[in-house]
Amino acid sequence: MSHYAQLVVELTILVLAVFLGVEVISKVPTLLHTPLMSGTNAIHGIVIVGAMLVAGTAGADTLTGWVGFVAMILASANVVGGFVVTDRMLEMFKKREPPKKDGG
Amino acid sequence: MGSTTSNLLYLVTIICFVLALRFLSSPTTARHGTWIGAAGMVVAIVVTLAHHGLHVGWRIPVGGAIGAVFGAVGARRVKMTAMPQMVALFNGVGGGAAALVSLAAFHNLAPEPGRLHGDISVSIIASALIGSISFAGSMVAFSKLQELIKGRPITYPGQKFGNLLLLGAIVAAGVAIVAGSERQWLIVALIVGALVFGVLFVLPIGGADMPVVISLLNAFTGVAASATGFELHSNALIVSGALVGASGTLLTMLMGRAMNRSIGNVLFGAFGTVHAGAGTATSYEGTVRSVSAEDVAIMLSYAQKVVVVPGYGMAVAQAQHAVRELADELEKKGVEVEYAIHPVAGRMPGHMNVLLAEANVPYPALKEMDEINPEFPQTDVALVIGANDVVNPAARNEPSSPIYGMPILNVDQAHQIVVMKRSMATGFAGIDNPLFLDPKTAMLFGDAKDSVLKLVAGVKAL
Numbered sequence: 001m002s003h004y005a006q007l008v009v010e011l012t013i014l015v016l017a018v019f020l021g022v023e024v025i026s027k028v029p030t031l032l033h034t035p036l037m038s039g040t041n042a043i044h045g046i047v048i049v050g051a052m053l054v055a056g057t058a059g060a061d062t063l064t065g066w067v068g069f070v071a072m073i074l075a076s077a078n079v080v081g082g083f084v085v086t087d088r089m090l091e092m093f094k095k096r097e098p099p100k101k102d103g104g
Numbered sequence: 105m106g107s108t109t110s111n112l113l114y115l116v117t118i119i120c121f122v123l124a125l126r127f128l129s130s131p132t133t134a135r136h137g138t139w140i141g142a143a144g145m146v147v148a149i150v151v152t153l154a155h156h157g158l159h160v161g162w163r164i165p166v167g168g169a170i171g172a173v174f175g176a177v178g179a180r181r182v183k184m185t186a187m188p189q190m191v192a193l194f195n196g197v198g199g200g201a202a203a204l205v206s207l208a209a210f211h212n213l214a215p216e217p218g219r220l221h222g223d224i225s226v227s228i229i230a231s232a233l234i235g236s237i238s239f240a241g242s243m244v245a246f247s248k249l250q251e252l253i254k255g256r257p258i259t260y261p262g263q264k265f266g267n268l269l270l271l272g273a274i275v276a277a278g279v280a281i282v283a284g285s286e287r288q289w290l291i292v293a294l295i296v297g298a299l300v301f302g303v304l305f306v307l308p309i310g311g312a313d314m315p316v317v318i319s320l321l322n323a324f325t326g327v328a329a330s331a332t333g334f335e336l337h338s339n340a341l342i343v344s345g346a347l348v349g350a351s352g353t354l355l356t357m358l359m360g361r362a363m364n365r366s367i368g369n370v371l372f373g374a375f376g377t378v379h380a381g382a383g384t385a386t387s388y389e390g391t392v393r394s395v396s397a398e399d400v401a402i403m404l405s406y407a408q409k410v411v412v413v414p415g416y417g418m419a420v421a422q423a424q425h426a427v428r429e430l431a432d433e434l435e436k437k438g439v440e441v442e443y444a445i446h447p448v449a450g451r452m453p454g455h456m457n458v459l460l461a462e463a464n465v466p467y468p469a470l471k472e473m474d475e476i477n478p479e480f481p482q483t484d485v486a487l488v489i490g491a492n493d494v495v496n497p498a499a500r501n502e503p504s505s506p507i508y509g510m511p512i513l514n515v516d517q518a519h520q521i522v523v524m525k526r527s528m529a530t531g532f533a534g535i536d537n538p539l540f541l542d543p544k545t546a547m548l549f550g551d552a553k554d555s556v557l558k559l560v561a562g563v564k565a566l
Binding site: 081 | 117121122124125126128129130131132134135137138139141142145148149152153155157158159160161163164166167168169170171172174175176178179180182184187190191193194195197198200201202204205207208209211212221223318319322325326328329330332333334335336337338339340341342343344345346347348349350351352354355445447452453454455457458461462464466467468470472
């Protein structure tokens with residue numbers, strides 16, 4: 001695929017993803033806005049893929065190596081911290097434990 | 105692994121992330137969503153490790169392990185009241201990582217002339233610029249929320265002009281790079297400039313506007329991640345970044361609407377308009393009626409319906425558990441207790457919901473503004489705990505008030521109002537609150553937690 005053909009495909013994906021994002025996010029209730037922020041924080045931790053590609057460049061020079069190493073630390077903290085915090089928050093959201101067993 | 109296989113597996117990651125957000129539409133499924141999202145992330149990491157030509161070496165495992173330990177320990181140890189700063193911190197490191205990836209990409213691609221396509225250099229600049237602003241801005245937001253630096257707006261003369269000049273210089277550096285001047289120092293200057301800009305941009309924004317800032321920085325990191333995706337031709341990054349960007353933008357607009365202020369006013373308001381507005385606000389005259397905890401305990405015990413209105417003061421005093429205890433005691437006496445949550449109460453979107461959830465308040469009792477406002481006329485006691493501007497009736501009836509037009513919780517329509525406050529100090533916006541002078545209002549002064557505990561003891565004794 002030529003370079004610009006690929007760019008057009010990627011732009012298409014971007015635009016569709018934005019529409020999808022707006023659709024999905026607008027269904028999240030106010031109640032869960034903090035976990036939403038924290039969950040999306042965890043999701044942008046996907047830059048760890050970029051960090052890995054940089055840190056793992058074969059025959060990298062010193063600058064690339066160290067930049068990749070620091071990026072790796074930051075991205076990994078982002079991923080792990082993001083998911084753990086979100087899970088901790090969501091764990092707390094409960095309905096009242098029913099005194100007697102019922103489905104509701 | 106072939107690139108077709110890995111691209112298919114990255115698609116699995118994308119599906120997992122979309123499902124994670126989809127499951128957030130209900131508190132009963134939300135937690136499963138997080139696990140699905142985490143699984144998607146693991147898939148992406150494993151696929152990248154198996155990437156053709158990736159030299160794993162020591163940097164990936166060691167860097168990954170250091171970050172993971174920091175992230176896990178920080179996330180486990182942090183108190184629920186410190187959640188906003190934690191969210192800011194994790195947001196910032198993501199932006200920082202995106203900026204660094206772009207720096208490295210430029211460093212490796214730029215030396216040979218003609219290797220950098222225009223669209224790639226635009227992506228690199230966007231990701232370096234936005235990622236750096238997000239990193240620096242989030243660190244300032246973190247420091248403000250952690251009270252390492254003061255939360256009040258920090259301003260100095262010529263601030264607006266200075267910031268504009270700096271932004272202009274950064275954009276000029278970016279344009280120079282796209283135009284073909286692939287010099288290393290230009291990208292370094294761009295990143296340093298963006299870092300400084302990030303700091304200057306968040307410094308003048310006050311604590312109460314943090315929900316807007318945090319949402320906006322969240323969107324920034326999403327955009328930076330998406331731009332990084334264009335650089336690396338990674339659909340997973342493009343889509344994930346777009347999802348985060350959409351979410352952050354929606355939340356930012358929502359917060360702005362909840363304050364009846366344009367985003368521009370929130371971000372640049374401290375530069376002048378708020379001060380000018382506060383100066384012209386009406387001063388109210390009247391007497392403040394102070395009551396004892398015992399009196400309030402009696403008032404609450406004999407009420408039929410009590411609505412608790414929490415604000416940032418409750419978070420500061422960490423009074424959420426005491427509040428829940430009070431509600432339990434009241435419910436034992438047959439009093440109906442609900443919570444009225446203003447969208448911008450606290451320091452991040454949904455802040456009060458998380459705190460009350462931590463204290464085991466069942467979420468169906470947490471009511472949004474539109475849902476609870478019609479109920480105030482039938483409410484016997486509205487108990488305002490550490491909230492001020494979000495219950496200020498001047499927003500409804502006083503066109504000269506700086507917060508005029510901001511949707512508020514109509515607690516003044518309740519039969520009786522009890523306001524818990526540390527002192528008579530004005531709220532963040534620095535304006536008087538006529539609610540405190542309302543004949544129906546009683547003030548209970550003191551630390552929110554102490555006061556609520558006294559109420560619990562008082563209600564129990566009855």
